Amino acid sequence: MGTTDDEIDRLLGKLTPRARALLLSGATTWRTRAEPAVGLRELVMSDGPAGVRGEAWDERNTSVLLPSASALAATWDEALVERLGGLLAAEARRKGVDVLLAPTLNLHRSPLGGRHFECLSEDPVLTGRIGAALVRGVQAHGVAATAKHFVANDSETDRLTVDVRVGERALREVYLAPFEAAVAAGVRLVMAGYNAVNGTTMTASALLTDPLKSEWGFDGVVVSDWGAVRGTIDTARAGLDLAMPGPEGAWGETLARAVADGEVPEAAVDDKARRLLRLAAWLGALGTRDASRSEAPSGEGSPCPGPASGAQGVPSPSPGPGPGTRPSAPPVPSGTRDARALARRAVAAGAVLLANRDVLPLDPGCLGTVAVIGGHAARTRTQGGGSAGVYPQAEVSVLDGIRDALHGRARVVHVPGPRPDGPAPPLDQDACTDPRSGLPGVLLRMLDADGRELYAERRRGGRLLEPRLVPGAHTVEIRARLRPRTGGSWTLGVAGFGRMSLTLDGRTLLEGDFPPPTDDPAVVHVNPPAQYAGADLAADRDALLVARRELAPGTGRATVVVAAPPAPDVSASLAEAARAAGAADAAVVVVGTTEHGESEGYDRTGLALGAAQDALVRAVAAANPRTVAVVNSGGPVELPWRDEAGAVLLAWFPGQEGGAGLADVLFGRAEPGGRLPTTWPAVLADAPVTDTRPDGGRLGYDEGLHLGYRGWLRHHRPPAYWFGHGLGYTAWAYETLTVPPVARAGDDLTVRVRVRNTGVREGREVVQVYLARPASALDRPVRWLAGYAAVRARPGETVTARVRVPARSLCHWSVAERAWRTEAGPCRVLAGRSAGDVPLVADLEVVRPPSA
Structure with a gap:
């Protein structure tokens, strides 16, 4: 038995209305208020998602640094992400943190978004499934996760004040969907963003109540982004529960006076305080022996099945440890060799092999000299900028990783090349x-x-x-x-x-x-x-x-x-790099974005890496056909030389073990397991959506449902690399697709895809299933991701992927009826390796749509 709402109410009864109101504001930047009268201690919060900083931002207080969120989504591996969530929970507990402010569930709407590295993907299904996995992993070990930033907070320009104008159907089917998946996974907090949606700032938005608390049954705490509460009455009457930071701000004593004056109903404050105490009980921070961990809401009763656990294929949340207790030992204690090994494994699992002309993997036994070229090789950028940054325990650069892998086997020569464009770095x-x-x-x-x-x-x-x-x-x-x-x-x-x-x-x-x-x-x-x-x-x-x-x-x-220091002469640097590459058996050239290029607080102005870095790759590739170009960025960049390099490997911001994990991939110890979580344009001008800058304070999401690869398909434009693309170290033949002839509205369906490993190595394939409704009377994407499953096979082996397609994937949001509905009629099922490579097609009939 956990703490019941009756017991929570009994505790609330010990507090005056003023005391209840004061509970709802932070005590410090990172702590909530304590209340001895009910045995409530402070709750400590910390930024995420790639690491847990804790309350202090001090380089002497280090943290495990995982790959960026975009790299985690590139794994398409929920089991691995759950384990990484457990590692974050261990870090949180080591630092005395109760609440981790992660995952970020906003979408890659424009490739110029400055915070792409902290977000997961451009697709609501993939974002929902990976985000829910991280939630489960964190919360299974006694730390509360926070789904942020609710909602449509997908760019950084004027992010404190921008008013996003988005249609109701796109809001429901695209932008709210990952948050619905997190609620279905049992997430304990949801963070309201700075932005406004359709004229109302999110901290005062009706969306915090409906659908979040009413339809989805969210019984946790809605916390503001830091400093996002600018008014008292409107936000207090809305679904916001906790204003951070404190103690200054628009709530606190001002809220207490508003309650006393009758401007804010006591019942509203009581509900907020009840939610905060329920969270504290779940964390074991409340003075009661049987603090509860309530189950996630079931979400039953919708005409078209939700919640998003069904929509995104998210399993039911694990019950976690016993009431009011935090387990004594998460599965991967932070700071251990096992933790570093897991972080290293994540690097390889998320690395995306974009192109390979029989260059990778490199055979160490056939290498006498390897040239490692580029400033990013020696100072690999392991994380993006902004409030989510941490000081890592140790950082393994690409150069360090290669040197360690080839120690005693081959000579490694490093040439920095021309300095990348960008600001001067902090003094080292x-x-x-x-x-x-x-x-x-x-x-x-x-x-x-x-x-x-x-x-x-x-x-x-x-x-x-x-x-x-x-x-x-x-x-x-x-x-x-x-x-x-x-x-x-x-x-x-x-x-x-x-x-x-x-x-x-x-x-x-x-x-x-x-x-x-x-x-x-x-x-x-x-x-x-x-x-x-x-x-x-x-x-x-x-x-x-x-x-x-x-x-x-x-x-x-x-x-x-x-x-x-003084910038080296570009021509001389390029010539030196070319000489080193030409004299080597293989060359690895590392290029990427710089300090202010990808960061919270700014959107990007372009996707080019700069003339010097592009010239560097071209010079190295021309000097040695066995050139591997490693891209060190958190989001898309232009790769005008992608057809000139022998191989192109996307490293993302790989975290502290980046160089070690990438060396595993380069020398064949691990397969590059990643698949793109977002579509990469050849040039920025090709992208269907690029706008991040408001016009008159408003940012219109005029593309509606057609986000990411959906927009590319709608405009019949081929990108450089499609959503879902990634090569691995073997080859696959897609042989058969089996679907039922009829899908009944409201039921999940299972799709079977038979694939064969036609290469010479064992490998892992991410089988992706898309749906299309070409005869629909509604506005629909050309196709949309409905499910995916990973399979492994040895050379020559045939395996069958069973991909569950949730009933919600066949639904649409009816604006007129304000409900999920299913359209009857023919439906096309497509299976393949990416949104642009779907060789298998089958048809089924959707029958008996539910009535309102």
């Missing part, structure tokens, strides 16, 4: 020392208004996002003694907002007041732009760099010192 501890201790890193000092030191400590690098604040602190100062390996004109700078200065050996390089142009917390507190200055530095000669920033209100907490 390898390039500087703390002038007080002489140890690698920088000296952080807190000064009062008269410049007196209040506090000092050594930090590892120049990126300081949440330095310790002490009473009376007026200025944060970062001192570093540089010892450049390369002489010449360096780029130096400081990132942050407010009054800042930068000096070199006592000479002022820059000074001024730089107010924030936005109140977006991801920009103000995490990823502020830098102000730059040039300075001539002599090789191996020390120079003292001092950055200062005044800690004025509204200027955030971030202070970042950046430094970049």
Whole structure:
């Protein structure tokens, strides 16, 4: 027996209306309020989804860093994602975290979306299934997951205020569907986004009540995105339950007064407080022996079966551990060798082999010299920018992974090539020392208004996002003694907002007041732009760099010192790379996006990697036909040289074990298991949807249902690579598709697809099933993903994939009836390897649509 609502009500009865209202605002940035009268402790929250940062953003407090969410979706492997969710839960518990703010269930609507790496895919079915798997994995081990950002929060431009205009049918069938799947999986929290939908800001939206709480039966907590609550009465009367952060904000004492004045019904506050206590009971944070873990809602009674567990093929949630308890040992404890092995396995499972001209896998026994080329090879970008970032425990670059794999077997030569376009990186501890201790890193000092030191400590690098604040602190100062390996004109700078200065050996390089142009917390507190200055530095000669920033209100907490050596001559760098590639038995060239290219708070302005990186791949590929181009990005980029390289491997942002997992793929220890979760255009102009910028504050989703590959099919445009594409290391023949002749509305159906491994290696194939209704009277996509299943087979072996197609896949949302309905008539079933490669086709008849 768990804690019942009657018991929750008994506890609520101990609290005054004011106390209940105050429970609904954060106590700090990351903590909810405690209430001793009912034995309620604070609940601790942390950002995700690639790692669990905890409350402090400190490079000394490291976290396991998994591949980006886009890479996890590329696995098309729910069992693996569940295990990774368990690893995140172990990390959360190690850091004292109760609530993980993940998964992100927004969709890849435009390839320019700056936060693609943190989202899963362009398809609601794939996003729903992978997101639900992560929810199950996290929550099976006593940590609450959070589905975010509800809803249509699919781009970053003006994200705090943008009003998304989307039709009801597209909203239901596309954008809400992944959240419905998460609710069916038992998710404990849903986060309301900053944006508005159809004229109403999400924290005050009726969608928080219907469908979320009423139709779907969500009995958890709706939490705001941080700072998204800007009004009191409208949000309190809506379905929002918890305003974060705190204690300042539009709720708190203001909400308590509104309740006392009768502007907000007590019953509304009671329901919110009841939900918060129910969550606390599930977490074991409430002073009762039998705190509950209530089951996920069944969702029965809809004319067309939902909830989204049926729609997305999500199994019923596991019951998890016993009432009010957190298990003593999740399956993969963080910080262990097993945890690193699991993270490494995830790299290979999500890596997508886009093209292969008999180059991969490379045979280490036939290699004397391997040229590893590119700045991203030595400094592989393991994660995207923004509030979800963590300081990883360790990072294995592609260069490190290759060197380790070939140690004692082959010579590895590294050539950096031309510098990728992008801002100067944060100052690295390898390039500087703390002038007080002489140890690698920088000296952080807190000064009062008269410049007196209040506090000092050594930090590892120049990126300081949440330095310790002490009473009376007026200025944060970062001192570093540089010892450049390369002489010449360096780029130096400081990132942050407010009054800042930068000096070199006592000479002022820059000074001024730089107010924030936005109140977006991801920009103000995490990823502020830098102000730059040039300075001539002599090789191996020390120079003292001092950055200062005044800690004025509204200027955030971030202070970042950046430094970049003189850029090498592009022509000479390309020639050096070509020589190294030509002299090697194989070449691996790594290119990708840079620091501000993919980040929360910004949308991208283009998909090009830049002239220098494109020229680098072309030069290397021309010098050696056994060239593998590795792409290090979280979302689509243009690959104009994709037909020139011997192989093209998509690494995504691969997390801390990236180089090790990619080496496993390059040398055949593991198959590249990934399939694209989003369609990649050849050039941006080809993409059916590119807009992320509002017009007059509004962003119209005019494409309706035709998102991603659906839009490509509708406009008859071939992309560079289709949704679902990925090659692996063997070949497959699709032989037969078996479907029942009749599908009865309201019933799931099973499709059988027989495939044969025609290659020379054992492999895994993701069999994808799509539906089409060419004779429909309704607006329909040309085809849409209905289900998928993975199979394994040895060379020459034939296997049959059983793919469940949920009844919801045959449904549409009737705007007139405000209900799910099924259209009778012919339906086409297609099976294949991607949205653009479906060689098997069969027809069935859909009969007896349910009445309203």
